[in-house]
Amino acid sequence: MDFQLTEEQVQFQDMARDFATHEMAPHAGDWDEKKIFPEDTLRAAAALGLAGIYVGDDVGGSGLTRLDAALIFEELAAVCPSTAAYLSIHNMASWMIDRFGSQDTRQKFLPNLCSMEHFASYCLTEPGAGSDAASLRTRAERDGDHYVLNGQKAFISGGGRSDIYVVMARTGADGPKGISTFVVEKDREGLSFGKQEVKMGWNSQPTCAVMFDTLRVPVANRLGAEGEGFKIAMMGLDGGRLNIGACSLGGARGAMDAALTHVRERKQFGKAIAEFQATQFKLADMATELESARLLLHKAASLLDAKDPRATQFCAMAKRLATDVGFQVCDEALQLHGGYGYIREYPVERILRDLRVHRILEGSNEIMRVIVGRRIVSG
Amino acid sequence: MHIVVCIKQVPDSAQIRVHPVTNTIMRQGVPTIINPYDLVVLEEALRLRDQFGGKVTVLTMGPPMADESLRKALACGADAAVLLTDRFFAGSDTLATSFALSTAIKKIDAEEPVDIVFAGKQTIDGDTAQVGPGIAKRMGLNQLTYVSAIRSLDLGSRSIVVERRAEGGTQVLTTGLPCLITMLEGSNVLRRGSLPDMFRAARAEVTTWNAEQAGVEDITQCGLRGSPTVVKKVFAPKPRNEKAVLVETEGKSDAEIARAAIDALFTANPKLEAEIPELVLAS
Numbered sequence: 001m002d003f004q005l006t007e008e009q010v011q012f013q014d015m016a017r018d019f020a021t022h023e024m025a026p027h028a029g030d031w032d033e034k035k036i037f038p039e040d041t042l043r044a045a046a047a048l049g050l051a052g053i054y055v056g057d058d059v060g061g062s063g064l065t066r067l068d069a070a071l072i073f074e075e076l077a078a079v080c081p082s083t084a085a086y087l088s089i090h091n092m093a094s095w096m097i098d099r100f101g102s103q104d105t106r107q108k109f110l111p112n113l114c115s116m117e118h119f120a121s122y123c124l125t126e127p128g129a130g131s132d133a134a135s136l137r138t139r140a141e142r143d144g145d146h147y148v149l150n151g152q153k154a155f156i157s158g159g160g161r162s163d164i165y166v167v168m169a170r171t172g173a174d175g176p177k178g179i180s181t182f183v184v185e186k187d188r189e190g191l192s193f194g195k196q197e198v199k200m201g202w203n204s205q206p207t208c209a210v211m212f213d214t215l216r217v218p219v220a221n222r223l224g225a226e227g228e229g230f231k232i233a234m235m236g237l238d239g240g241r242l243n244i245g246a247c248s249l250g251g252a253r254g255a256m257d258a259a260l261t262h263v264r265e266r267k268q269f270g271k272a273i274a275e276f277q278a279t280q281f282k283l284a285d286m287a288t289e290l291e292s293a294r295l296l297l298h299k300a301a302s303l304l305d306a307k308d309p310r311a312t313q314f315c316a317m318a319k320r321l322a323t324d325v326g327f328q329v330c331d332e333a334l335q336l337h338g339g340y341g342y343i344r345e346y347p348v349e350r351i352l353r354d355l356r357v358h359r360i361l362e363g364s365n366e367i368m369r370v371i372v373g374r375r376i377v378s379g
Numbered sequence: 380m381h382i383v384v385c386i387k388q389v390p391d392s393a394q395i396r397v398h399p400v401t402n403t404i405m406r407q408g409v410p411t412i413i414n415p416y417d418l419v420v421l422e423e424a425l426r427l428r429d430q431f432g433g434k435v436t437v438l439t440m441g442p443p444m445a446d447e448s449l450r451k452a453l454a455c456g457a458d459a460a461v462l463l464t465d466r467f468f469a470g471s472d473t474l475a476t477s478f479a480l481s482t483a484i485k486k487i488d489a490e491e492p493v494d495i496v497f498a499g500k501q502t503i504d505g506d507t508a509q510v511g512p513g514i515a516k517r518m519g520l521n522q523l524t525y526v527s528a529i530r531s532l533d534l535g536s537r538s539i540v541v542e543r544r545a546e547g548g549t550q551v552l553t554t555g556l557p558c559l560i561t562m563l564e565g566s567n568v569l570r571r572g573s574l575p576d577m578f579r580a581a582r583a584e585v586t587t588w589n590a591e592q593a594g595v596e597d598i599t600q601c602g603l604r605g606s607p608t609v610v611k612k613v614f615a616p617k618p619r620n621e622k623a624v625l626v627e628t629e630g631k632s633d634a635e636i637a638r639a640a641i642d643a644l645f646t647a648n649p650k651l652e653a654e655i656p657e658l659v660l661a662s
C-alpha cells in the first residue's frame with residue numbers, strides 16, 4: 001500500500017490547479033451570476049486533455065486512470081464546482097462511447113468530444129424515473145436500420161447546448177434488461193428542449209428537459225448490444241460518481257481555504273479568530289473529515305481502475321461520503337466567514353449552492369445506501 | 380524545420396538564501412526550475428514548429444538530475460531531448476559551456492540539419508548572457524540577441540526577420556538561416572503541457588551523451604580545465620550613500636505634495652525629462 005501520488009500525478013494535479021487558478025477562478029463568480037456556460041474555457045481545458053481524461057489516446061483522449069481524473073476534478077472544482085462537474089459529465093458520456101461504441105462510432109464522435117468541438121450530455125433521468133431509473137419510459141422502436149425514439153428526459157446537464165446526447169431508452173420489456181443506449185446528435189429531426197431550469201447552483205451549465213418525437217437514429221448509433229443499456233448507464237455512473245465526489249472534495253477544499261484566509265485576517269475580541277480554540281477545533285474536524293472522504297474516494301478510484309468486483313460498492317460509498325462531507329465542510333466554512341459568508345462577494349456561498357446538488361444527482365445519496373446496503377447483505 | 384533549444388536547470392532564485400556570514404549562495408535543498416528566460420525561447424520554438432512543421436530538440440548540460448528539466452520541456456511539447464552529462468563537464472564556465480553545447484549541436488546538426496538554435500537571454504544564476512553568443516561564434520551562426528518578436532520566417536529563401544530591443548527604440552533585423560536567437564522576457568508565455576504530452580514525456584527517452592558521445596575531441600576545453608574564469612569573491616553590494624529627497628508636507632494638499640516631489644525629482648536628475656519618452660517607448 002502506497003499513499004504517495006506518482007510524480008506524474010503530481011504534475012497532472014499541478015497543471016489542473018494552474019489552469020483552475022488562472023483560467024477559471026477569475027471568472028467563476030461571473031459565470032454563476034450571469035449563467036454563462038464557459039465554452040472557450042472548456043475548450044482550453046480540452047486542449048490540455050481534460051475532456052477525455054480516461055478516453056483512449058487513439059481518438060484524442062488522454063488515456064489516463066480514474067484516480068488521475070479524481071485528482072484533476074478536485075483541482076478544478078476547488079475554484080468552480082459547477083464547471084468542473086459539467087466537464088466530468090462530458091468525460092463520463094465520452095467514456096461510454098469509447099468503451100461501448102464500435103470502432104466507427106468511436107472514430108466518428110470521440111475526436112470532436114475530446115477537443116470539445118462538441119459538448120456531450122448524459123440522458124437517463126425522466127420526469128417519472130429518477131431514483132427508479134430502470135422504470136424509464138422513453139421508447140426506441142426498431143424500424144429497419146433505424147430506431148425511432150419517443151419520450152422525454154429531465155434535468156439534463158448541457159441540455160439545449162450539447163451536440164451529443166447519450167440516451168438510455170427502452171427497446172424491450174419493462175425493467176433494466178429492456179433498455180439500450182443510443183448516441184443522438186443535436187441536429188436530428190424530432191429533438192427538442194424544454195425551458196432552461198432556474199437552479200439554486202450549477203449556474204455555469206445549462207439544464208433542461210430533452211424531448212424525442214419520432215426521432216430516427218441509425219442502428220449504428222446504438223452503444224453495446226440491445227438490452228445492455230442499463231448496465232452501460234450504471235458503469236458510466238460508477239466513474240461519474242467518483243468524479244462528482246471529487247468535485248465535492250474540491251469545492252469543500254476551496255471553501256475551507258477561503259475560510260482559513262478569513263479566520264487569519266478577521267479580528268474579534270482583540271485577536272484573529274483563528275487563534276480561538278473553537279475555530280481551531282472546527283478546522284481540525286473539517287480537515288480530518290475531508291481527508292477521510294478523499295482517502296475512500298481514491299481507494300474507490302483505484303478499485304475501479306483495477307476492475308475490482310467491489311468497485312461499484314466502493315464508488316457508491318465514496319460518492320455518498322464525499323458529497324455529504326463536502327457539503328458539511330463547505331457549510332462550516334461559510335459559518336466561519338460569519339455574515340461575510342452569506343454575501344456574494346465571497347466565493348463560499350456559491351460553492352455551497354453548487355455542492356448541494358451533488359448529494360442528489362449521479363444517484364441520490366439514499367440510492368448510494370441502497371447499492372451499498374444490498375451488497376453488504378447479499379455478501 | 381529543426382530547432383534546437385538550449386535550456387539550463389537552475390536553483391529557484393525565489394527560494395535561495397544567502398549565507399549570512401560567507402555571503403555565498405546556499406544551494407542545499409533549493410528546488411530547481413528551468414531558467415525562466417529559457418521558457419520564453421522554448422515557447423517561441425514550439426510556435427514556429429506548430430506553424431511551419433518540423434521538430435524541436437531541447438538540449439541541456441548538467442548533472443543526471445537535469446533530466447527532470449528536459450522532461451518538463453517534453454511535457455510542454457518538445458519532440459526530443461538531449462542531456463550532456465559527464466564529470467569532465469563539471470565546473471564549466473561560459474567558455475567551456477559554449478564549447479560543450481556547440482560540439483553537441485554540431486553532432487545533432489550532422490544527424491538532422493539545424494535551422495535555428497535558441498538560447499535564453501541569460502540565466503538567473505550566472506547572469507552572464509554569454510553562452511548563447513558563445514555558441515553562435517563557435518558554430519559560425521548569425522546571432523540575434525535581445526529579440527522581442529519574430530516578425531516573419533521564410534523557409535523558401537531561408538531568411539528570418541526579427542524585432543530587437545535596442546537603446547531608445549526597436550531594430551528590425553533580417554538574417555539568413557541557420558541562426559542563433561536569444562529573446563527578452565515577456566515576449567510570450569510558455570504553454571501548459573497537456574495530459575497526453577505529460578504522459579508521453581514521463582516515458583520518453585532522453586538521449587544522454589557523455590563528452591565522448593557528444594563528439595568532444597579535446598577534453599581540456601571542457602569543465603574546470605576549459606574554464607579560465609576564476610570567481611574571486613562573492614559579496615552583497617553595499618547600499619549607496621545617497622540622500623533622500625525631502626518634501627515639506629505640512630499644511631499642503633496631496634496634489635501640492637505630489638507636484639513638489641516631482642519637481643524635486645527633476646531638479647535632482649536633469650536628464651530625466653529627455654529620457655522619459657524613451658522609457659515609455661521601450662516599455
